[in-house]
Each structure stands twice: as C-alpha cells, then as structure tokens.
Amino acid sequence: MKSKNSVVIFMLFCLVSFSTAALGASDYSYGVSEDELFIYEIKSYDEDLAEDAFVNPDIEDALGQGAEVGAMTATMITDIDDIDDYNNDATEDDPGWQIEGWYWNTEWTEDEEDFDDPDSSDIWEFTIKVPEDPEDYGAMLPGWEIFLVWSFIYTGVPDPADEYLDDIEWADIDVEDSTLVIEGDASTNPTINEDVTFEYEFKSNGQFHSRRILSEDDEVIYEVSLQSFLSSIPGYNPTLIGGLMVFSIMSLIYLNIIKKQEN
Structure with a gap:
C-alpha cells in the first residue's frame, strides 16, 4: 500500500511540475x-x-x-x-x-x-x-x-x-x-x-x-x-519541450529509486 501511495504522490508531483514548466506564470513575460x-x-x-x-x-x-x-x-x-x-x-x-x-x-x-x-x-x-x-x-x-x-x-x-x-x-x-x-x-x-x-x-x-x-x-x-x-520543425515549442524534459528526468529518477528498493 505504501508503494502505491508513493507512486500516486510521485505522479501528481510530476504533473504539477510539468504544468508549471509548460504553462509558466499567468502574466506576460519577455x-x-x-x-x-x-x-x-x-x-x-x-x-x-x-x-x-x-x-x-x-x-x-x-x-x-x-x-x-x-x-x-x-x-x-x-x-x-x-x-x-x-x-x-x-x-x-x-x-x-x-x-x-x-x-x-x-x-x-x-x-x-x-x-x-x-x-x-x-x-x-x-x-x-x-x-x-x-x-x-x-x-x-x-x-x-x-x-x-x-x-x-x-x-x-x-x-x-x-x-x-x-x-x-x-x-x-x-x-x-x-x-x-x-x-x-x-x-x-x-x-x-x-x-x-x-x-x-x-x-x-x-x-x-x-x-x-x-x-x-x-x-x-x-x-x-x-x-x-x-x-x-512543425509544432516546435521550447516551453513544452522543457516541460517534457522535466517529466522525463523525474521519471528516470523514480525508476532508479524503485530499482534500488527492489535490490
């Protein structure tokens, strides 16, 4: 049960981080x-x-x-x-x-x-x-x-x-x-x-x-x-790419943690 809760918390954290990276602040920036x-x-x-x-x-x-x-x-x-x-x-x-x-x-x-x-x-x-x-x-x-x-x-x-x-x-x-x-x-x-x-x-x-x-x-x-x-490249969006990179890095970190726990 503890493992499942950890997965849910981690995924929520990833989604929040991705949204922040992809959307940024509500005001205009330069x-x-x-x-x-x-x-x-x-x-x-x-x-x-x-x-x-x-x-x-x-x-x-x-x-x-x-x-x-x-x-x-x-x-x-x-x-x-x-x-x-x-x-x-x-x-x-x-x-x-x-x-x-x-x-x-x-x-x-x-x-x-x-x-x-x-x-x-x-x-x-x-x-x-x-x-x-x-x-x-x-x-x-x-x-x-x-x-x-x-x-x-x-x-x-x-x-x-x-x-x-x-x-x-x-x-x-x-x-x-x-x-x-x-x-x-x-x-x-x-x-x-x-x-x-x-x-x-x-x-x-x-x-x-x-x-x-x-x-x-x-x-x-x-x-x-x-x-x-x-x-x-059609559809290229540097902000979106940045968000995907954050999500990917966090996923790799999580997989590494899981492997260590299994060992």
Missing part, C-alpha cells in the same frame, strides 16, 4: 533572448508568382539590394530593461520593457561572418518600448499599424505570443494563433497587381519567426524565416 544573433534567410522566391502579383517583380525590388534565395539578414537584442511607466504619464502603473538592439540595415549577404562585430554603418540601432499590457497600445489606426508590426520584427513580442497579439486592438490585421495576417488589396495598394496576403509569424515565446506573401491562390510568393533547425 522571452526573447538577449545577446543572441538571429539570422533570417530568404527561403524561397517564386518568380512566376511574383510576375503576376507585383508591379516590380524583381527579387531586389521586393526584398532589397543583394536579395536572392539563400541570402541573409540579422538582428540582435543587446539589452532588456524593465520599466514601470510605459506611457510616460508618471503613474508608474503601466509596466513593460525597454528593448535595445540592432538590425542589419545594408544589403543582404551570403556570409554569416558579416554579422560578427558589424560596423555601425551596416546596422540600425533601436530603442523600443513594449508594454506588458497590450491594451496600452490603444486602438490601432488603419495604415499605421504596420509600423507596430515592423517594430515587433525587431523586438519580438511578450510570451505567450498568441494571446498578446490577440489582445491588441488591431484595425485591419487578423490574428491566427501567433501569426499576423494582412490582406493586400490591389485596388488600394499601387505595388501589387492582384490581391495578396501578408503573414508575419512569431514563435510561442514571442521571437519573430518569418514573413511571407501568399498569392490569391494561397501559394507562397516568397518567404523569409529564422535560420534554425529546431524552429523549422
């Missing part, structure tokens, strides 16, 4: 790594689809100088500071984070070593505030919200990303899980010949993962995404 180089690569560019969709279909017109499949850009967050007054209204009741870092601001490159100790002329340094409460952004104005999207490309968003993005009061942007979706209307956008869909995807911890444009038939015209083996 989970994007500091001082880690994030490299983004042009994964694909369909010239035929671009010819139909874009007024200027050349890849360099669409993505910038030096763009070609396999070319890279990069970003790095160098400092993350907690702040108490996101709105600068002296109330100190609207906490958040002040994010400092840099973004590669010259032509695309095929050499990762270019990102090592980059020259100041090759990068754009930024300081951006991110509120803990997404409602502090207020109601987004049509057309202007794209600037917030681009700031998120540099800073990422708080964790869990899907909830944070969904709680922002967007004007013309839809949120699907942790992806921002913008419908491009050819009748109002002079750079496209046909309607397209812009997608900006974030990982579960808030790190910006990829951006892509889809044709009218939902075919990928181009995709730029984070250069990472694990991030390319």
Whole structure:
C-alpha cells in the first residue's frame, strides 16, 4: 500500500511540475533572448508568382539590394530593461520593457561572418518600448499599424505570443494563433497587381519567426524565416519541450529509486 501511495504522490508531483514548466506564470513575460544573433534567410522566391502579383517583380525590388534565395539578414537584442511607466504619464502603473538592439540595415549577404562585430554603418540601432499590457497600445489606426508590426520584427513580442497579439486592438490585421495576417488589396495598394496576403509569424515565446506573401491562390510568393533547425520543425515549442524534459528526468529518477528498493 505504501508503494502505491508513493507512486500516486510521485505522479501528481510530476504533473504539477510539468504544468508549471509548460504553462509558466499567468502574466506576460519577455522571452526573447538577449545577446543572441538571429539570422533570417530568404527561403524561397517564386518568380512566376511574383510576375503576376507585383508591379516590380524583381527579387531586389521586393526584398532589397543583394536579395536572392539563400541570402541573409540579422538582428540582435543587446539589452532588456524593465520599466514601470510605459506611457510616460508618471503613474508608474503601466509596466513593460525597454528593448535595445540592432538590425542589419545594408544589403543582404551570403556570409554569416558579416554579422560578427558589424560596423555601425551596416546596422540600425533601436530603442523600443513594449508594454506588458497590450491594451496600452490603444486602438490601432488603419495604415499605421504596420509600423507596430515592423517594430515587433525587431523586438519580438511578450510570451505567450498568441494571446498578446490577440489582445491588441488591431484595425485591419487578423490574428491566427501567433501569426499576423494582412490582406493586400490591389485596388488600394499601387505595388501589387492582384490581391495578396501578408503573414508575419512569431514563435510561442514571442521571437519573430518569418514573413511571407501568399498569392490569391494561397501559394507562397516568397518567404523569409529564422535560420534554425529546431524552429523549422512543425509544432516546435521550447516551453513544452522543457516541460517534457522535466517529466522525463523525474521519471528516470523514480525508476532508479524503485530499482534500488527492489535490490
């Protein structure tokens, strides 16, 4: 009986530990790594689809100088500071984070070593505030919200990303899980010949993962995404993986204890 009770207690302990590791705290946290180089690569560019969709279909017109499949850009967050007054209204009741870092601001490159100790002329340094409460952004104005999207490309968003993005009061942007979706209307956008869909995807911890444009038939015209083996695995979730690791380690410890008792 004592052995059975021990098993039940151990399993409950494992479940509680797993839940804590997998779900974390109820409030938003900032989970994007500091001082880690994030490299983004042009994964694909369909010239035929671009010819139909874009007024200027050349890849360099669409993505910038030096763009070609396999070319890279990069970003790095160098400092993350907690702040108490996101709105600068002296109330100190609207906490958040002040994010400092840099973004590669010259032509695309095929050499990762270019990102090592980059020259100041090759990068754009930024300081951006991110509120803990997404409602502090207020109601987004049509057309202007794209600037917030681009700031998120540099800073990422708080964790869990899907909830944070969904709680922002967007004007013309839809949120699907942790992806921002913008419908491009050819009748109002002079750079496209046909309607397209812009997608900006974030990982579960808030790190910006990829951006892509889809044709009218939902075919990928181009995709730029984070250069990472694990991030390319569908459903990869670092928090969930951490929880599974905790559960596995505890299970091994328990089995070892049982073996010792049997001996």
